[in-house]
Amino acid sequence: MVERMIEVTGLNIRFGQGSKANHVVRxxxxxxxxxECFGLVGExxxxxxxxxxxxxxxxxxxxxxxxxxxxxxxxxxxKLSQLRQQQIVFxxxxxxxxxxxxxxRILSEPLEIHGIDxxxxxxxxxxxxxxxxxxxxxxxxxxxSGGQRQRVAIARALVLDPQILxxxxxTSALDVSIQAEILNLLKDLREERGLTYLLVSHDMAVVTHxxxxxxxxxxxxFVEVTSRDAMIxxxxxxxxxxxxxxxxxGYRPVKAAE
Amino acid sequence: MSDAQPLLSVRNxxxxxPSLQHMLPAVRNVSFDLGREKVGIIGESGSGKSTTGxxxxxxxxxxxxxxxxxxAFQGRDLLTLxxxxxxxxxxxxxxxxxxxxxxxxxxxxxxxxxxxxxAILHERLSRREARLRAMEMLEKVHIRDPERVMGLYxxxxxxxxxxxxxxxxxxxxxPALIxxxxxTSALDVSVRQQVLTILDELVSGNDMGLLFISHDLNLVRSxxxxxxxxxxxxxxxxxxxxxxxxxxxxxxxxxxxxxxxLTEPRDRLAVLRRDPAWAEG
Amino acid sequence: MTxxxxxxxxxxxxxxxxxxxxRQARAHKAYVSWLRFSSNPLAFxxxxxVLLLVLAAVFAPWVATHDPLAQDFALALKPxxxxxxxxxxxxxxxxxxxxxxxxxxxLYIAILVTVIVGPIGFVIGAAAGYLGGWVDTVLxxxxxxxxxxxxxxxALAFSAALGAGIxxxxxxxxxxxxxxxxxxxxxxxxxxxxxxxxxxxxxxxASTPRILFRxxxxxxxPSVIVRLTLNxxxxxxxxxxxxxxxxxxxxxxxxxxxxxxxxxxxxxxAWWLTAVPGLAILLVSLAFNLLGDGLRDILDPKHV
Numbered sequence: 001m002v003e004r005m006i007e008v009t010g011l012n013i014r015f016g017q018g019s020k021a022n023h024v025v026r027x028x029x030x031x032x033x034x035x036e037c038f039g040l041v042g043e044x045x046x047x048x049x050x051x052x053x054x055x056x057x058x059x060x061x062x063x064x065x066x067x068x069x070x071x072x073x074x075x076x077x078x079k080l081s082q083l084r085q086q087q088i089v090f091x092x093x094x095x096x097x098x099x100x101x102x103x104x105r106i107l108s109e110p111l112e113i114h115g116i117d118x119x120x121x122x123x124x125x126x127x128x129x130x131x132x133x134x135x136x137x138x139x140x141x142x143x144x145s146g147g148q149r150q151r152v153a154i155a156r157a158l159v160l161d162p163q164i165l166x167x168x169x170x171t172s173a174l175d176v177s178i179q180a181e182i183l184n185l186l187k188d189l190r191e192e193r194g195l196t197y198l199l200v201s202h203d204m205a206v207v208t209h210x211x212x213x214x215x216x217x218x219x220x221x222f223v224e225v226t227s228r229d230a231m232i233x234x235x236x237x238x239x240x241x242x243x244x245x246x247x248x249x250g251y252r253p254v255k256a257a258e
Numbered sequence: 259m260s261d262a263q264p265l266l267s268v269r270n271x272x273x274x275x276p277s278l279q280h281m282l283p284a285v286r287n288v289s290f291d292l293g294r295e296k297v298g299i300i301g302e303s304g305s306g307k308s309t310t311g312x313x314x315x316x317x318x319x320x321x322x323x324x325x326x327x328x329x330a331f332q333g334r335d336l337l338t339l340x341x342x343x344x345x346x347x348x349x350x351x352x353x354x355x356x357x358x359x360x361x362x363x364x365x366x367x368x369x370x371x372x373x374x375x376x377a378i379l380h381e382r383l384s385r386r387e388a389r390l391r392a393m394e395m396l397e398k399v400h401i402r403d404p405e406r407v408m409g410l411y412x413x414x415x416x417x418x419x420x421x422x423x424x425x426x427x428x429x430x431x432x433p434a435l436i437x438x439x440x441x442t443s444a445l446d447v448s449v450r451q452q453v454l455t456i457l458d459e460l461v462s463g464n465d466m467g468l469l470f471i472s473h474d475l476n477l478v479r480s481x482x483x484x485x486x487x488x489x490x491x492x493x494x495x496x497x498x499x500x501x502x503x504x505x506x507x508x509x510x511x512x513x514x515x516x517x518x519x520l521t522e523p524r525d526r527l528a529v530l531r532r533d534p535a536w537a538e539g
Numbered sequence: 540m541t542x543x544x545x546x547x548x549x550x551x552x553x554x555x556x557x558x559x560x561x562r563q564a565r566a567h568k569a570y571v572s573w574l575r576f577s578s579n580p581l582a583f584x585x586x587x588x589v590l591l592l593v594l595a596a597v598f599a600p601w602v603a604t605h606d607p608l609a610q611d612f613a614l615a616l617k618p619x620x621x622x623x624x625x626x627x628x629x630x631x632x633x634x635x636x637x638x639x640x641x642x643x644x645x646l647y648i649a650i651l652v653t654v655i656v657g658p659i660g661f662v663i664g665a666a667a668g669y670l671g672g673w674v675d676t677v678l679x680x681x682x683x684x685x686x687x688x689x690x691x692x693x694a695l696a697f698s699a700a701l702g703a704g705i706x707x708x709x710x711x712x713x714x715x716x717x718x719x720x721x722x723x724x725x726x727x728x729x730x731x732x733x734x735x736x737x738x739x740x741x742x743x744x745a746s747t748p749r750i751l752f753r754x755x756x757x758x759x760x761p762s763v764i765v766r767l768t769l770n771x772x773x774x775x776x777x778x779x780x781x782x783x784x785x786x787x788x789x790x791x792x793x794x795x796x797x798x799x800x801x802x803x804x805x806x807x808x809a810w811w812l813t814a815v816p817g818l819a820i821l822l823v824s825l826a827f828n829l830l831g832d833g834l835r836d837i838l839d840p841k842h843v
Contacts, residue, residue, distance in 0.1 A: 043446035057742055080744045088742060096735035100757045102564060109753075110743040138558035140568075146303075156739065175302035176475065180516035180527035187526070202446070209518035209527070232523055247447030248520060250480030253455045 004070070005164060005196040006032040006055060011064035013050055024050050025062070026220035034163075037190060037197040039211035041204055041244060046217040048200045049168055055198065056088050056166050069163060080114060086164035087157035092173050093149035097141040103127075103152050104137035110160050122159060129192075130155045130185060147178035154185065158193075165190075167199045171206060183209060204248035208232060216241045264291040265435055265467040266314070269328035273306070273313045276321050282537070283323075284309040286491040292435070296461060296468040298478035298499065300513075301488035307471045310488070311437045314469075315354055316344050332434060350380065353433040357440040359420025363412035369423055370408030376427045395426035399456050418449030425456055432464060439471045454481055475502075475513060487513070490537040509536050572837045582833020588826035596642040605633035607640040607793050616809045626811040628802070634815055637793035641816065644794045645823070648709055648778045653767050655713040656720055660763065663717070664724025665751050669732055679725070682718045690715040690773065691780050698786040708787035712777050716770055723766055727759040761838030768831030772824030779820070795820050 013025040025047040032038045040048040053059035055066060057078050066073050069085050090096040097106055107123045116122070124134050130151040141149055150170065157165055170186070171179040187210060190197060201207050207214055208231045215225045216238065224238040236242050246252055268290055274283035285306040290297070301307040313324050316336065329336045331352065339347070348354075356362050364372055373392035377383050383391060389408075396404035399422040412420060421441060428436065438457070442450040458481070461468045472478050478485055479499045487495040487510045495507040505511050515528035552563065553570040577583050595602050604624065611631035619626045625634035667678040685693070697711035731737060732755070740750055779796015781787035788794035795816040802812025 043448065058738055083742060083744045088739065090735040090739070092735060096739060098736040098754060098758075102561070104561070109740065109745070113744050113746075113749070135557065135559055138561055138564040139556075140564075143556055160743065176473065176513055177302065177516050177530035180518075181529050183518065184526050184529065205518040205520045208520055209523065228523075232520060244447055245520065247451060248476070250476040251454050252451060252480070253458060254451045 003034055004031055005034045005036070005068070006030070006038075006198065007065070007067040008051070008055070009065040011051065011054060011062060011066065013047070013054060013059060013062045024220055025054075027064075028220075028222060030215065030222070030225075032196060032198060034196055035190075035194050036213065037199060037211040039207035039214040040198065040200045040217060041202065041207050041214060042217035043202060043244075045219075047220040048217050052088075052166050052168055052198060052200050056086060057083060058088070084114065084160050085162055086166055087160060087162045088166045088168060089150075089153050089157050089170045091169035093146045093153060094141075094173075096153050097149055097156075099141055101140075102137065103132075103139050103141075103144075106141075106152060106156055107137075107159050110156065114160060116160075126155045126159045129158065129189065145178075146174055147181060150174060150178075150182055151185070154182075154189070158189070162195075164196045164198065167197060169201050170199075172201065172203065179206070186210060204231070204244055216244060263333060264293045265332060266292040266469075267328055267330045268314070269326060271310065271313060271324070271326040271329060273309050273318070274323040276323060282491060284491055285313065288488075288491075288493050290486055290493065290496065292467045292469060294465045294467050295484065296458075296470060296482040298470040298472060298482035298485045299488055300472065300475055300478050300485055302473060302513075304490070305488040306491040307488050308439050309491075311354070311439050311469060311471050314437060315348055315352060317348075317354075349433075350431055351433055352435045352437065353428045353431060355421065355424050355428075355436065355438040355441045357443050359415075359417065359424050360412055362424055363420060365412050367411075368408065369410050369412065369415065373408075373423070373427055373430070376430045380431050391430065392426075395429050396423070398429060399423070399426045400452070401426075416449075418445050418453055421445065421453045422456060425453070425460060429460060433466065435467045435469070436461065437469045437471070440473070441470075442477070443472065443474070450477075475517060492537070494536060507536075508533065575837050576833050579833050579836060581829045582836070585826040585829030585831075585833060588822060589830055592642055592646060592823055592826070595639050596646045599639050599643055603633075603636035603639040605636040607632060607636040608791050609633075616805065616812075618809070619811055625815045626809065628798070628809075628812050629805060634798075634811060637798060638795070638815060638819055641793040641795045641798060641819075644705070644788055644792060645775055645778070648705065648712070648788075649771050649774050651709045652713045652716060652774050653770075655709070656717045656770075657763065657767060659713075659717045660720030661724050661756060661759065664721040664726075665728050665755055665759070667721070668725040668728025669747065669751055669755065675725075678721075682721050685714070685718040686722075688715075691777055694777050694781060695784065695786065698781055703786050703789055705788050705792070708778060708781050711781070711786075712774055715777070716774065719770075720763060720766060723762055724759050727762055728755050731755055731758050761835065764838060765831045765835040768827045768834060771827035775820055775824060 008028060008030045011025055011028045012023070014021045014023050016022050028047075028051060030038070040051065042048045050059055054062045055068065057073070060075050062075050068082065071082065073082055101109075104123060107126060108119050111119045111122060123137060127134050127136065132148065132151050132155070136144070136148070141152070144152065167186070171182050174182060183206065186197070189195060197210070199207060199211055208228055211228060213225060213227055214231055216223045218240055224236065224241045226236060226241065230236065231245065234242075234245065236245065268288060271285055271288040272283050273285040288306070288310055299307045299310065312318055314329065314336065316324070318324065324337065326337060331347070336344070363369070367375070370389065370392050373395055374385070374388035377388040377391040378385070381391070392408060393404045396407055401407050401419065401422060407415065407419065415423065441457070442453055445453060457468070460466070470478060470482055479502045482499045485497050485499050485502060486493050487507065489509050495505060495510045497505060502510075502514070505514065509530070512528065512530035516530055518527060553567055555567070558564040558567065576586075609632060614623075614627050614631040615629055617623060617627045623633050623635065625638060628634055628637070663678050663682070667675040693715045694711045697714050698708055701707035701710060737750060737754055740754055775796065778787055778794065779799060782794045782797030783800035788797055790797070798816040799813050799820065802809070802816070805812050
């Protein structure tokens with residue numbers, strides 16, 4: 001059994017060429033244990049989604065080392081078996097499902113690609129697990145609410161039985177009440193299946209609710225890596241972390257400075 | 259707090275879209291007063307909060323059915339005004355800030371030109387005086403490099419700066435009422451605090467009224483004086499912001515319990531059970 | 540009584556959104572699309588005219604009153620009458636019957652061109668849009684070369700090179716119609732390529748052909764179908780142009796464009812020779828346009 005589920009060493013990611021290159025991720029190290037929920041927090045442009053993209057295989061140009069489940073992965077190509085280990089849940093429930101595919105089709109696609117049998121059974125199972133009625137298989141995405149679509153997106157991520165879920169702002173586009181349902185679902189799934197999560201978000205409260213450890217990013221670097229308890233108690237070292245934490249508590253007037 | 263006569267008085271405002279006849283009106287029997295204070299409207303998507311804000315400015319297409327027993331701004335009935343009269347009010351007496359400044363600013367004029375234009379329009383200054391005024395305004399919203407920013411086009415400025423530019427234009431126009439619809443939702447945390455601080459100073463310093471429409475409960479409760487909670491087109495509760503914890507309506511309570519909290523962690527978040535009775539009576 | 544109940548039950552089953560089987564889902568979609576389409580009077584009208592055209596073409600021997608090729612100089616250039624509903628042409632042939640048989644030619648050309656152009660445009664456009672890089676560059680430069688020429692000139696050149704005859708005309712016209720379709724597909728592919736659901740499929744290990752045919756093509760289909768129906772008018776007119784110059788449909792085969800072109804010499808004395816086929820071309824082109832608009836309304840994913 002592999003203990004370090006995700007290991008990233010010296011990750012550097014640049015977009016563009018030469019002098020105009022945007023150095024989005026600057027020498028990041030991180031290590032996530034099996035069954036852990038690790039949160040990446042930061043403001044827009046800090047590089048958190050890019051790191052998730054590199055681990056997922058969506059970002060194909062990076063330097064450094066990434067090991068998933070103990071096996072090193074290459075930037076350009078991944079084996080089919082490697083792709084199965086981690087699946088993404090995207091931010092926008094309205095854009096992550098093909099508008100012309102029924103729910104059943106959306107869920108059976110990954111199974112077909114990997115040549116897995118018992119498709120109907122697995123689809124029913126995964127729909128049960130995300131709390132959707134089985135007859136939703138025949139529905140199209142436009143017939144579902146935002147929360148229901150996100151559940152389908154989670155079901156799609158689970159249908160290949162991955163060990164890791166990469167969550168890219170999974171509740172940012174949802175209403176507060178729906179967000180609560182999805183967060184509860186994610187928590188339950190992790191406990192039931194022993195999954196490992198990497199959660200990217202700009203919302204400190206969401207990250208603290210779900211994650212064991214939290215890394216704060218600014219301009220491509222980790223500014224601080226702290227624990228859930230420390231975040232709750234406010235025992236933080238870096239002023240930027242404190243700024244983000246205070247910010248999520250509500251409005252606090254700042255002194256005049258740009 | 260409120261004056262003798264509130265700035266804005268709304269009684270039983272109903273907004274219905276004729277193309278969606280089989281659905282309930284988007285806003286139903288909404289009533290509230292707004293004085294020289296900050297009032298927040300909280301709601302989830304579909305609650306009717308944005309529709310309410312736009313109805314006050316009469317920004318809906320002509321076919322929309324807007325009815326109210328009363329919708330008075332500074333004593334004038336907004337519903338009976340002609341379009342021409344409304345135009346003189348919009349941007350001048352009542353100003354609106356939207357979520358994305360890119361949609362509110364003219365993309366083919368530089369920032370400096372737009373602010374100067376506002377100054378010329380409202381204060382009848384000469385071109386040179388207007389330009390100086392524009393720089394002055396940019397400094398007032400704590401933009402450090404006003405000379406450089408004046409020459410930028412809207413697509414070249416960041417979100418936070420765009421909102422500050424919008425606010426600076428309002429400093430010139432000096433409206434009595436500002437309607438802000440999710441003004442900071444698209445901004446990062448650090449920028450959000452700056453923009454809200456400036457907005458706070460603007461509103462309190464000039465005795466304005468602010469209607470702050472948002473889905474962010476924590477933000478509204480810490481920024482505003484009073485809060486209205488909307489659900490399915492109706493106002494279900496009205497409270498002082500600092501008394502939100504003592505909310506009576508089950509929807510408000512449900513919303514509060516559904517929020518993940520940094521300071522009071524819970525294992526599971528309470529799931530809102532929607533009662534159809536909330537949408538009626 | 541039972542019939543009424545049965546119909547109400549069927550309608551309810553078709554309209555219900557709570558599907559219990561893939562068959563019901565498909566039936567529902569088709570029925571709802573049909574209801575939407577038929578509530579648009581212009582589109583419905585367009586569909587009727589097109590259907591009329593198809594029926595006239597298929598049942599030409601029964602619909603026509605005379606033999607379209609039968610000449611009788613004694614009856615030349617006769618105005619419309621009870622005997623000859625649209626009059627006769629310079630060789631004494633019945634214009635009405637030629638019109639009806641001409642529908643076959645028109646439909647044959649229009650459908651054949653569409654069937655050829657659709658797949659070509661899809662493959663080239665989708666490959667260019669999805670694969671990008673040098674594939675995109677090469678394919679788009681080829682497209683640009685075809686687009687640089689006015690379509691009629693290009694069609695003439697191909698037609699002349701291939702020789703006279705209707706099949707060669709079809710190929711020539713198809714070669715001028717595919718570039719805009721390919722461009723359209725490429726543009727649509729570019730927008731969808733970055734969509735989350737495509738990325739999700741890629742991260743599941745979907746191969747490029749799978750993504751192109753199962754994800755991207757279904758999304759481009761509506762725009763392309765609409766574009767193709769709107770193109771019908773130019774297909775018909777280009778065929779007419781070719782016919783006039785002796786390429787394309789060869790005499791004595793009736794073809795609306797050729798008929799209209801030939802009638803120009805007799806315009807002052809026998810206006811019906813040009814007016815009737817010209818009107819037919821106008822009506823059918825308009826019908827296809829309206830049909831295309833109606834299709835766009837129901838096929839547009841935003842409206843679904």
